[in-house]
Amino acid sequence: MTMYEVRIHSRGGQGGVTAARLLAHAAFLDGKHASACPFYGAERRGAPVVSFVRIDDKPIRVYSQIRHPDLVVVLDTTIMDAVDVLQGLKPDGVVFLNSSEKSDAGEHTTYTVDLTAIALSLGLVIAGSPILNTPVLGALARMGVVSFASVKAAIAVTFSDKRNVRAAEAAYQELVL
Amino acid sequence: MRSVATGNKAVAEAVRQANPAVIAAYPITPQTEIVESIAGFVADGTLASQYIPVESEHSAMAACIGASATGVRTFTATSSHGLLYMHEMLFWASGARLPVVMANVNRAVGPGWNVWAEHTDALAQRDTGWLQVFVATVQEAYDTTLMAFRIAEHNDVLLPVMVNLDGFSLSHVMQSLDTVTLGDFIPPMVLPHRIDTANPQGYGPLTGPEEFYKFRWEIERSMRDARSVIAGTEKAFAETFGRKYGMTDEYRCEDADVLVIALGTFGKEAEVAVDILRKEGIKVGSLRPRWFRPFPDLDVKGRDIVVIDRDYSFGFGGVLADSLRARYRVEPSSIIAGLGGQEVTYDDIASFVRTRMPGTETWFGVHDDV
Incomplete structure (x- = not known):
């Protein structure tokens, strides 16, 4: 397997950094080498932020930002008005959007799940913001990025609130391949 | 046990296991996660250290110095402006021969205000008598922090160690x-000159010109002896835990012209550039100095050298490039990159190699030729 590179777009406070770390953790539990590199800008709630995850069979020696991702994850589609989330996406790269609509991102295969609705239905809300970083892991598992067993294990060791695993399960069920 | 961790968490876990008697620290980005994690260990009882939350980094180092003088293991962590604020105390730690271990999370020095990576903070402490090591992976941060205690406290060293990430x-x-x-990888600390109320002695009196230089020579002698202590510690680490380290980390250097x-x-990251350039037929290797003080012996004779300095000494040059020029009489292609x-990227590093010009200095993003 060549290195698989993921870029996660979110807004400050939505949990994009934690999503990247959970994904790297799940990949590690799958027996892969993984690295989560958040890019920290001028951190403030609501500002667009990106986080990066690399997954490989070999140790990862790269620390710079991902220019040509295999997968782009968008936790907040309102970012797409301000940021070109598809920039550098490989020709065969895929997109995941947190959306209630069956939208698509140009020529790229696009998957959607309404993560916000899942979080709200389970009451997973912190400081008024729905928690998106645990349900998105379920969606990514359904897409085959990591195994669902590893996703559940990574979430369980990171968060004691069992609703996080339930949120991932809901997203896993909802995503249509 | 295998798991995942950030660089900061890896350092904190190593410190928990090394079990210092006293930890004194002040938070600063991007180091805060280290002392926050350690404070958590102390709070939940998984670490029995005395944790002293101080009002400044100068006091953090002063508290470590005072505690270390009683003969106990000490640790602190800082970054950038915090490290600069300790500057005076850094000389006190090494001069008093106190094996304090510190993690410094390398960050640019303002202004302009900047929290991102740069090495000038550490390299500006070059002459303080601290051993300095730079790590490049989460695993290396953990392993090196463990080794730092054993090296610092070794009777042939008794000097403080700064672990940079x-x-x-x-x-x-x-x-x-x-x-x-x-x-028992890190033996109990034994400080021959520890303060002992049962054996009162005078410490820190005025030291005249007839004695002072001897203390300075003793520091340098221990710096030189530190090389074999580092080698011995890294060898013991490899034998005990299976992971090998050296004064340098070398990748495809054996037959390298560059x-x-x-x-x-x-x-x-340069290792990835090396793999790309090797496919283009350029015989290049990555030579990463882990230790900066004491400075490693590098096999650079007859080779083209591309030095990347994530630091700068204004009015002179990149600190690493200057060290190589002075020590080995070489004319490197000096690249100043990654400030603040x-x-x-590895593509940028590959391009530094392709466009190398011995004897020149190029600021990445400023000069047009890279």
């Missing part, structure tokens, strides 16, 4: 981490 680009990066069962020399994560967290 790149701000954000390593401190906040999550990778796999294999933690060890430490056993060497990329860089500290920290750039030195690791400037993004530098």
Whole structure:
């Protein structure tokens, strides 16, 4: 397997950094080498932020930002008005959007799940913001990025609130391949 | 045990296992996660250290110095402005021969205000008598922090050690981490000149010109002896835990005509550039100095050298490039890159090698030729 590179777009406070770390953790539990590199800008709630995850069979020696991702994850589609989330996406790269609509991102295969609705239905809300970083892991598992067993294990060791695993399960069920 | 951790968490876990008697610290980005994690260990009882939350970094180092003088293991962590605020105390730690261990999460010095990676903070402490080591992976941060205690406290060294890791680009990066069962790898600390109320002595009196220089020579002699202590510790670490380290980390250097020399994560990312350039027929290797003080012996004779400095000494040059010029009488292609967290990729590093010009200095992103 060549290195698989993921870029996660979110807004400050939505949990994009934690999503990247959970994904790297799940990949590690799958027996892969993984690295989560958040890019920290001028951190403030609501500002667009990106986080990066690399997954490989070999140790990862790269620390710079991902220019040509295999997968782009968008936790907040309102970012797409301000940021070109598809920039550098490989020709065969895929997109995941947190959306209630069956939208698509140009020529790229696009998957959607309404993560916000899942979080709200389970009451997973912190400081008024729905928690998106645990349900998105379920969606990514359904897409085959990591195994669902590893996703559940990574979430369980990171968060004691069992609703996080339930949120991932809901997203896993909802995503249509 | 294998798990995942950030660079900061890896350092904190190593400190928990090394079990210092006293930890004094003040938070500063991007180091805060280290002392926050350690404070958590103390609060939940998994670490029995006395944790002193101080009002400044100067006091943090002063508290470590005072505690270390009683003969107990000490630790602190800082970054950038915090390290600069300690500057005076750094000389006191080494001059009093106190084996304090400190993690410094490398961060640029303002103004302009900047929290991202740069090595100038540490390299500006070059002459303080501290051993300095730069790490490039989460695993290396953990392993090196463990080894730092054993090296600092060794009777032939008794000097403080600074473990440097790149701000954000390593401190906040999550990778796999294999933690060890430490056993007796770090022997109990024995400080021959410890303060002892049962054996009162005078400390820190005025030291005249007839004695002072002897103390300075003693520091240098121990710096020189530290090389074999480092080698011995790294060998013992490899034998006990299976992971090998050296004064340098070398990648495809054996037959290399060109060497990329860089500290920290750039030195690791350079390995990817090496693989790209080798396919183009350029015989290049990555030579990453882990230790900066004492300075390692580098096999650079007859090779083209591309040095990447994530630092600068105004009015002179890149600190690493200057060290190589002075020590080996070489004319490197000097690249100044990554200041204040400037993004530098393996493709950029490959281009530094392709466009190398011995004897020149190029600022990445400023000069047009790279």
